[in-house]
Amino acid sequence: xxxxIHFGAGNIGRGFIGELLVRSGYEVTFVDVNKExxxxxxxxxxxxxxxVGDQPEIIHVEHVRAINSAEHPEELIKAxxxxxxxxxxxxxxxxxxxxxxxxxxxxxxxxHNRQPLNVIACENMVGGSTVLKGFVEENLPEEAKEAVAHxxxxxxxxxxxxxxxxxxxxxxxxxxxxYAEWDANVTQAKGEPPQIEGLTWVExxxxxxxxxxxxxxxxxxxxxxxxYRKGIKDIYSAMQDKSIVDMARKVWQETGDLLVRKFGFDPxxxxxxxxxxxxxxRNPHLSDEVTRVARGPKRKLGAKDRLVSPASQLLAQGQxxxxxxxxxxxxxxxxxxxxxxxxxxxxxxxxxxxxxxxxNYTQIPEESELFRMVENKTAGF
Numbered sequence: 001x002x003x004x005i006h007f008g009a010g011n012i013g014r015g016f017i018g019e020l021l022v023r024s025g026y027e028v029t030f031v032d033v034n035k036e037x038x039x040x041x042x043x044x045x046x047x048x049x050x051x052v053g054d055q056p057e058i059i060h061v062e063h064v065r066a067i068n069s070a071e072h073p074e075e076l077i078k079a080x081x082x083x084x085x086x087x088x089x090x091x092x093x094x095x096x097x098x099x100x101x102x103x104x105x106x107x108x109x110x111x112h113n114r115q116p117l118n119v120i121a122c123e124n125m126v127g128g129s130t131v132l133k134g135f136v137e138e139n140l141p142e143e144a145k146e147a148v149a150h151x152x153x154x155x156x157x158x159x160x161x162x163x164x165x166x167x168x169x170x171x172x173x174x175x176x177x178x179y180a181e182w183d184a185n186v187t188q189a190k191g192e193p194p195q196i197e198g199l200t201w202v203e204x205x206x207x208x209x210x211x212x213x214x215x216x217x218x219x220x221x222x223x224x225x226x227x228y229r230k231g232i233k234d235i236y237s238a239m240q241d242k243s244i245v246d247m248a249r250k251v252w253q254e255t256g257d258l259l260v261r262k263f264g265f266d267p268x269x270x271x272x273x274x275x276x277x278x279x280x281x282r283n284p285h286l287s288d289e290v291t292r293v294a295r296g297p298k299r300k301l302g303a304k305d306r307l308v309s310p311a312s313q314l315l316a317q318g319q320x321x322x323x324x325x326x327x328x329x330x331x332x333x334x335x336x337x338x339x340x341x342x343x344x345x346x347x348x349x350x351x352x353x354x355x356x357x358x359x360n361y362t363q364i365p366e367e368s369e370l371f372r373m374v375e376n377k378t379a380g381f
Contacts, residue, residue, distance in 0.1 A: 001027040001063065005076075005083045007098050008090035009037050009066055011163045015049050015174035017087050017122050019061050020182065020198040029079055030066040031098075040172055041066040047172035052285035055178070073101050080105025081113055085120070085194050088132065089159075092125040099135035106136065106152055107144035116191025118153040120184055124217075126209055126304075129154040129188070153190030158183045158209045160216055164286045177286050179276065183208040207263035211270075214255040215277050218306040218324075222251045223281065224293035225330035229381060236287030239278075248278070250323035255310045261317060291336045298341040301331055303363040315370045325370065329377030332358065354378060 004021045006013050009030035021028050032038055041047070042065055051057040069076050080086070080102065090098065102119070109117070119136075121128035133154035140148055160181040163174065186193055186201035193201045202208055220235070226247055227238035238244050252274045260267050280286065300306060311324040332354070335346045348357045355375060358364065364371045 001025060002084040003079070003082055004028045005031060005079055005086045007031045007086070007088040007102075008094075009034065009041060010089070011166070011174045011176075012089040012122075012161070014047055014061070014172070015163050015176040016159070016161045016180060017089050017182070018064065019049055019059060020180075020196055021085070021087070022061050022063050023198075024196045026084065027063045027065070029083075030064065031069050031076060032066060033068060033070045035068055035071070037171065038066040038068045044172065047174070048170070050173060050175045051178050052175050053178045053283055069098070069101055073104070076101055077105040077108050081109040083117060084115075085118055085196075087119075088121045088123065088128075090123070092123050092128065092131070095121060095123070095128065095132045096135045099132065100139045102132075103136045103139035106148050107141055110144055110147035110151055114147075114151055116151050116153065118155055118189050118191075118194065120155055120157050122157050122159045122182065124159070126213070127156050129156045151190060153188055155184045155186070155188040155193075156205055156209075157185070158205060158212050160212050162280060162283075162286050162288075164288055165292065175285070177280060177283060179280055181212070204263070207259075207265070210263070211259055211265065211273070213306050214259060214310045215252065215274060216280075218255055218310060219248055219252060219277055220281065220293050221300055221306055221331070222248050222327040224290045225297075225327055225334055227290045228294055228334055228336070229330050232290060234287045234289055235281055235293060236284050238290065239282045245278075247323060247326065251327060252277075254314055254319070254321050254323050257319065258310050258314050258317065262313070291338065294331075294334050294336070294342075295339045296341050297331050297334050297339075297345055298361060301328065301345075301361045307331065308362045308364060311370055311374075312364065315368065320373070321370065322373065325373035325377045328362070328374045329379075329381055332378045333381050 002025055004026035006018050006028055009032035018028050030041055045064060046062045049059040067076050121132045162177045166175050180198060182199045183202050185205040186203055223238050223244055226244045232238045256270055256274060259265055260270055307328050311321040314321040334342050336342045358374055359366055
């Protein structure tokens with residue numbers, strides 16, 4: 001069998017990327033530091049995935065094993081030397097921590113194995129593989145850098161599958177939604193891009209990243225911030241509130257207009273994509289806590305993220321993003337005590353006032369019409 005290494009034995013790794021790799025004929029080695037999880041995978045060499053929705057299904061996944069990278073880094077380095085593909089699903093903030101072992105493995109690999117290898121970071125971020133590549137390069141010995149640059153590709157990717165918070169009696173069982181999307185940048189691949197069921201190689205990855213970011217992530221955040229203002233606790237309940245759904249649809253109309261103009265998406269197909277996204281949020285089995293979806297407002301209010309970026313781009317196109325401005329205003333009222341970023345934003349409002357807080361976190365020019373719209377919407381809540 002072909003060999004795959006996947007960093008991250010958590011729910012997304014097992015319930016999404018790992019399963020697609022096994023389905024495509026790979027033996028998958030999960031890499032993690034969770035001893036209990038690693039030991040259980042090695043004991044069973046299999047696990048189950050439960051597809052939740054209108055047509056529930058159990059998928060049995062075999063041909064898996066695991067390495068504890070904290071206890072057996074030498075085993076990981078050996079596995080990297082024999083791998084046909086490497087993927088990650090560990091969270092953007094953890095990429096730098098896997099880089100030393102990955103760099104050591106790649107440096108050892110290129111001494112004896114000159115077969116091209118692709119490393120794909122399947123993270124909820126823009127340019128995850130490029131970021132990981134930078135961390136790896138920082139940890140490579142000088143003598144290995146040229147060969148690694150020649151033989152090892154780091155194609156950026158866009159991934160989308162909802163894996164809800166869950167507590168299962170079986171620690172290896174994962175519940176996921178039926179929908180899944182995985183796109184990767186073919187222009188960054190080395191050698192023949194590996195053909196994996198469920199993975200689409202595209203030339204213009206930016207279009208697919210922004211489509212997902214400005215539809216799924218923007219929609220999810222919009223619903224969460226509006227729901228929080230009304231005291232609604234979960235996304236499924238929020239989707240029963242007509243005023244919230246109506247505003248979310250207005251947001252999707254704005255971001256849809258942007259995406260169709262910018263990337264040339266077929267308007268009808270994009271409308272279907274929006275409807276699919278709305279239906280995903282209506283799945284009662286996938287309902288998430290509003291505070292979890294809304295968490296991290298400091299990042300989500302950033303100039304390049306899901307709310308401010310499409311609003312700024314629409315303004316540049318001569319459009320008025322009234323719905324997005326409303327949601328940005330709601331985000332500045334997210335004051336959940338259990339979220340450090342939320343508390344930081346609220347503290348800034350208290351110390352510096354609303355005007356400077358909006359400027360600080362969104363970087364919208366204060367002379368911009370969008371700034372005035374956001375300031376008015378925020379003050380009006």
